[in-house]
Amino acid sequence: MATSQKALRTIDDPFHALLEADTHASNITSAMHVDNPIEPGPALIDKNRYISREYHELEKKHLWSRVWQQAAHEDDFPNVGDVVPYDIVDQSYLVVRIGEDEYKAYHNACLHRGRKLRESRAKGLDELRCAFHGWAWELDGSLKQVPCAYDYTDLDREAESLPEVNIGRWGRYIFINPDPNCEPLEEYLGDLSGEFEVFPYERRYKRAHVSKVIRANWKVVQEAFMESYHVLLTHPQGLSGGANDMCTKYDVFGNYSRAIRTGALDGAGVPEWEELPDTGNAVLRHPLNGMVYEDAGNETVRVTTPKGLSGLFTAKGKYIEGELKDANQHLCILVGGRKVAGVSLTQGAMARVPENEAARMMEKLGNNASPRALAAESMRQGLAEVIPSVADTIPDVELTSSIYLTVFPNFHPWGSFNEINYRFRPNGDNHEECIMEVMMMAPMPDDGNFEPTREIRYLDIDDDFVEAEAELGGLGPVFNQDTLNMPFVHQGMKASARTHTRLAEYNETKLRHFHGLYDKWVDLK
Numbered sequence: 001m002a003t004s005q006k007a008l009r010t011i012d013d014p015f016h017a018l019l020e021a022d023t024h025a026s027n028i029t030s031a032m033h034v035d036n037p038i039e040p041g042p043a044l045i046d047k048n049r050y051i052s053r054e055y056h057e058l059e060k061k062h063l064w065s066r067v068w069q070q071a072a073h074e075d076d077f078p079n080v081g082d083v084v085p086y087d088i089v090d091q092s093y094l095v096v097r098i099g100e101d102e103y104k105a106y107h108n109a110c111l112h113r114g115r116k117l118r119e120s121r122a123k124g125l126d127e128l129r130c131a132f133h134g135w136a137w138e139l140d141g142s143l144k145q146v147p148c149a150y151d152y153t154d155l156d157r158e159a160e161s162l163p164e165v166n167i168g169r170w171g172r173y174i175f176i177n178p179d180p181n182c183e184p185l186e187e188y189l190g191d192l193s194g195e196f197e198v199f200p201y202e203r204r205y206k207r208a209h210v211s212k213v214i215r216a217n218w219k220v221v222q223e224a225f226m227e228s229y230h231v232l233l234t235h236p237q238g239l240s241g242g243a244n245d246m247c248t249k250y251d252v253f254g255n256y257s258r259a260i261r262t263g264a265l266d267g268a269g270v271p272e273w274e275e276l277p278d279t280g281n282a283v284l285r286h287p288l289n290g291m292v293y294e295d296a297g298n299e300t301v302r303v304t305t306p307k308g309l310s311g312l313f314t315a316k317g318k319y320i321e322g323e324l325k326d327a328n329q330h331l332c333i334l335v336g337g338r339k340v341a342g343v344s345l346t347q348g349a350m351a352r353v354p355e356n357e358a359a360r361m362m363e364k365l366g367n368n369a370s371p372r373a374l375a376a377e378s379m380r381q382g383l384a385e386v387i388p389s390v391a392d393t394i395p396d397v398e399l400t401s402s403i404y405l406t407v408f409p410n411f412h413p414w415g416s417f418n419e420i421n422y423r424f425r426p427n428g429d430n431h432e433e434c435i436m437e438v439m440m441m442a443p444m445p446d447d448g449n450f451e452p453t454r455e456i457r458y459l460d461i462d463d464d465f466v467e468a469e470a471e472l473g474g475l476g477p478v479f480n481q482d483t484l485n486m487p488f489v490h491q492g493m494k495a496s497a498r499t500h501t502r503l504a505e506y507n508e509t510k511l512r513h514f515h516g517l518y519d520k521w522v523d524l525k
């Protein structure tokens with residue numbers, strides 16, 4: 001990785017000013033005060049990392065067989081004897097709850113002739129029995145029964161326990177590592193827990209789990225969720241209210257990286273537009289160019305420029321009729337793909353606070369309260385209904401930012417009160433497809449009244465995220481915006497005349513951090 005002498009342009013200074021102005025500044029965690037920007041310098045990434053079979057084979061040999069990886073969550077195992085297979089490339093492991101607070105992980109293969117022991121999840125087993133000829137193991141992995149045992153005269157039963165792989169736990173997640181000589185998970189994760197001190201993962205439960213196959217390498221897909229840079233074009237709706245490209249702080253720490261998207265720090269960059277009339281239809285204005293996108297029914301979208309030119313487009317952004325012949329595909333997807341009326345797609349400081357509520361909060365916070373402080377107070381009041389024990393102590397920055405971390409190689413826990421967690425991996429042994437999983441991790445309510453899910457909603461390769469509306473709410477169309485790009489990124493890399501892709505110095509910090517670690521783990525040339 002080339003480096004230069006010039007200093008990296010960061011947003012550390014305005015971010016610290018924002019922390020100082022926080023209405024709950026004394027409660028800000030020490031992790032939030034730490035700056036650790038990546039070393040300056042551009043990064044050119046060999047495109048073969050994404051598209052060649054050779055790198056996939058290197059990943060199998062050097063990465064997936066050696067690295068800590070998030071394999072399951074405690075909520076997947078309500079009972080002793082619950083079993084969850086974890087498949088990665090051509091390998092398969094079985095995570096088993098063997099006691100009240102005890103788990104083990106085994107290679108998912110029978111020691112007789114090798115059949116997978118379980119190909120899907122199972123509940124409340126009291127043994128692990130192979131479906132082919134019936135060899136059986138106790139939950140703790142010791143050999144229980146061999147049908148027609150007389151036929152194996154020299155079988156050493158002790159030696160026929162199921163081979164284990166290392167297991168580690170963090171924040172109610174269960175990690176595995178197939179490398180017998182790996183470092184402990186605690187060392188691998190470093191200070192990760194410090195990032196979640198305000199509301200640790202031990203106090204979250206799995207509200208929903210969605211899994212979808214996407215036609216692109218797993219790193220292409222994952223990297224689309226590791227920066228805020230793409231919001232400008234892919235989710236322009238997220239720019240309303242003054243956010244701009246330089247409103248995310250990026251830092252790197254050992255095996256993980258962190259982004260804190262604060263919303264606008266200076267309010268600059270986006271023009272003020274008139275409020276849109278309420279027509280009862282889903283409608284959005286492109287915050288930069290003012291074009292209005294309105295659901296026109298039958299999966300069509302009417303697009304009108306500020307000067308009154310208009311055109312009709314499909315919900316996929318294809319021109320149908322009218323003077324206006326070109327429109328933003330990502331906004332057509334968002335507006336035509338579902339009903340968005342009344343749904344705010346922006347978060348935190350950008351969120352609108354209803355007028356009567358604003359007046360009430362002004363009274364509490366004083367007339368000079370900033371829009372960020374008001375938005376935070378509104379969030380705090382919402383959370384007080386669920387977690388009154390902590391709601392009043394939470395700093396503004398945790399309530400008005402999107403905080404998204406990446407633990408190498410593929411686990412993405414979001415911080416604060418955003419429920420999103422992602423995991424990305426190759427679709428089996430196919431390096432040109434990815435399994436993308438979204439786990440929604442909600443705060444456990446103080447009253448103990450919650451029901452975690454152990455089910456996964458599977459979406460196939462041509463399914464739409466909107467089909468998982470019950471699980472994802474308003475996020476489905478946003479993910480559709482993201483996933484529209486991904487197959488074209490994978491295909492475009494193949495078509496490119498260049499041998500590499502290029503990463504931004506700061507806004508793509510997390511990608512550069514990932515590839516720095518990838519250099520060490522995989523690309524051993």
Ligand code: FES
Pocket residue numbers: 110111112113114115130131132133134135
């Ligand atoms: S392969 Fe499992 S019992 Fe024969």
Ligand SMILES: [Fe+2]
Pocket residue numbers: 224225230234235482
């Ligand atoms: Fe996105």
